[in-house]
Amino acid sequence: MTINATDPVSVDGTDRRGRDDFRRRVNRMVRRIPELGIFSTLVLLVGVFSIGAANFRTVDSYTSILTVAANVGIVALGCGFLMISGEFDISVGSVYLIATLFFAQMANAGLIPPLAFLVTLVLCAVIGLVNGLITVNLRIPSFIVTLAAMMFYRGLHIILTRGFSVSYKADKEFLEMVAGITFSLMRNTVIWWILLAIILQVVLAKTRYGNWVLATGGDAQAARNSGVPVSRVKVINFALCSLLAGFAGAANMARFLTSQSQLGMGMEFEAITAAVIGGTLLMGGKGSMVGAVLGAIFVSVIRSGLIFFGYSSYIYMPVTGIILMLAVIINRGFSNFRLLQFQRSDA
Amino acid sequence: MTDTGTPIVRMTDIHKSFGHVQALRGVDLDLHAGRVLGLIGDNGAGKTTLVKIMAGVFPPSRGTVHYKGEQVRWKNPSQSRASGLEIVYQDLGLVPIMNIARNFFLGKEPRSRWGFLDFDHMATESLRAIAEMGIFLDDAEELVENLSGGERKALAISRSLYFGVQVLMLDEPTAALSVKETHAVLDLMETLKERGIATVFITHNIHHAYAVSDHFVALNAGVKVLDADKADVTPEMLTEAVIGEPLAQVTSHSLAASVGNGNPEN
Structure with missing residues (x-):
């Protein structure tokens, strides 16, 4: 009945100390660096496209891929962070849109642009806060709450603008900092994106929160x-998610200087796709x-690559759909693999 | 014989009703440090309700709870946990897809200088604490979903001990375990006794309860039908109390008084 306390044998009788075999080491590496899979796939993809299409392997093409990726990528950070805590936000496209309007209108009204930008972020965070409070306190699935928000804020934009586009007419100096080109190669949004990603990654992996x-x-x-x-x-994560969507929206305004009601449509799914391809569990x-x-770079590479290969841009959607499906299967597959590997002899 | 020193927890005349359902009707219960109380009863007898009241998950409808001699009215489980009472639920309160170290320190994460998680500390301390339960794990980054049932119990219990639990309520800790793992968990309870923990072992498995408990309380339809030291009862008597009519109340005292007629008075 008693198990000798000095015996290095676990309750199921397996010796757990001498099992540092190859599969276990692979497993440990996958666990420590879960991004390895998507990273190698991405390198492979870029390699194939670069070899296959001369237009693709140019610095311009690479930087434009990153710029496009940064736009949806900033939103994907927030969506991913929220998804990790078990909730969804499909209103990010509409929050992105309404942010362009908030920013332009406040700057046009005479608020100094940095302040207009900041207030935009705060307003967007409040949108997320409201989504979150409704979800948590009324126990309504976040999918439904943010579906409602998605319709509400896009509708609000159309009402406020009567469907016309709104242009940015204020001072443009600040805009350069947000979305201009400082490092001759790529837009600053890419830098903000990477910085935000690093900060959030550290928060996620290394802090109590x-x-x-x-x-x-x-x-x-x-x-x-x-x-x-x-x-x-x-x-908090709902607020963060909306704040980042707002940041991406305001940055888009800084670059294109216009707010029109179809902006950010479908962005929620691209962002969620990017997060999932990057290994975020849907649950x-x-x-x-x-x-x-x-994940966001991957989606952007697919989009550009297909065009450079001469395919119609319509093929992007079905291809992305297939990749999303594969990503979900692979994400789940890894945990199955792990379970198989450590299956015990216990009853 | 029971009253060796003052009880660490004393519950007096506990009643609890949920709507029209009377879950508990006038239950008294004492817990002592370093002893295991086998709280037995069939499903729905009120065992879990009783410990949830002790841990402050909800208040009693009537009756009082004393902890270390003082009357307490827990507002929530965090409050009682901070004072050293904790329930280890059947589903354990562990996050399956997080690793051992992260689970062990969940909600009480140690931080190093810059405010970041102190992973080295978390890894060594969690493995060391679990090893004290006689369960040896070598990788603090192993996910809890890959642990066996017994290893998970050891993790959950050692975590409570590490954070200074004094009264530990184990809700059906041997349910759904293999024979070997059950024995390991019963051994854990001996460790708890040595550590001076007051343990409540909630189970409807009489034999598991009999193997490690010092004292028994049986509930039947919300009524205490037995309250006796191990020396005064047999497994058969416990079974009888659990499945019998919920009217007769058996105590060590009444057993002593009723020796001879074999018919315990109420």
């Missing part, structure tokens, strides 16, 4: 039992900001 986010998405009840303020974590509890960055 990050641990709470992972736990909240992994098993909300268990997290709650351990004293994690689950509702607060979710609400939450796992994911990475580095992965979300790579």
Whole structure:
């Protein structure tokens, strides 16, 4: 009945110390650097496109891919972070749109642009805060809450602009900092994007709050039992998600100087796709900001690559759909692989 | 014989009703440090309700709870946990897709100088604490979903101990475990005794309860039908109390008084 306490044998009788075999090391590496899969796939893809299409392997093409990726990528960071805590936000495209309007209107009205930009971010964070509070307190699925928000804010934009586009007419100096070209090769939005990704990755992986986010998405009840303020974590992440969508929107305004009501349409799905391709679990509890960055680049590479290969731009959607499906299967596949590997002999 | 020193927890005349359902009707219960109380009863007898009241998940409809001699009215489980009472639920409160170290310190993460998680500390401390339970794991980054049921129990219990639990309520800790793992968990309870923890072992498995408990309380339809030291009861008597009519109340005292007629008074 008793098990000798000095015996290095676990309760199921397997010796757990001498099992440092190859598969286990591979498994550990995959666990430590989950982005390895998407990274190698991305390198392979860029390689194939670069070899196959001369137009593709130019600095201009690479930087434009990054610029396009940064736009949806910033939104994907917020979506991914929120998804890891187990919630969805499909209103990001509309928040992105309304941010362009907030920013332009406030700057046009005479507010100094940096302040207009800041207030835009705050307003967008408040939108997320409201989404989060409704989801958490009224216990309505976030998919429904943000579907409503998605329609509401796009509709609001159309009402406020009567369907016309709104142009930015204020001072443009600040805009250069947001979305101009400082480092001759790429737009500053790429730099903001990477900076944001690094900060969020550190928060997620290395801080107490990050641990709470992972736990909240992994098993909300268990997290709650351990004293994690689950509702607060979710609400904060909703606010963060909308704030980043707002940032991307305002940055888009800084670059194109116009706000029109079809902007950001379908962006929610591109952002979620990027996060999922980057390894974020749809059900939450796992994911990475580095992965979300790579996912956004991946989607952008597919889009440009297909065009450079001479395919119609229509093929982008179905191809992305297939890749999303594959990504979900692979994400799940990895955990199956892990389970198989450590299956025990216990009854 | 039971009253060796003051009880760490004393519950007096606990009633609890949910709407029209009377889950508990006038239950008294004492817990002592370093002893395991086997809280037995069939499904729906009120075992879990009783410990949830003890841990402040909800208040009793009537009756009082004393902890270390003082009357307490927990507002929520965090409050009781901070004072050293904790329930380890059947589903354990662990996050399956997080690793051992992260789970162990969940909600109480240690931070190093820059405010970041102190992973080295988390890894060594969690493995060391689990090893004290006689369960040896070598990789603190292993996901909890890859652990066996017994290893998960050890993680959950060692976590409570590490953070200074004094009263530990184990809700059906041997449910859904293999024979070997069950024995390992029962061994854990011996460790808890040595550590001076007051343990409540909630189960409807009489034999598991009998193997490690020092004292028994049986509930039947919300009524305490037995309250006796191990020396005064047999597994058969416990079974009888659990499945019998919920009217007779058996205590060590009444057992002593009723020796001879074999018919415990109420």
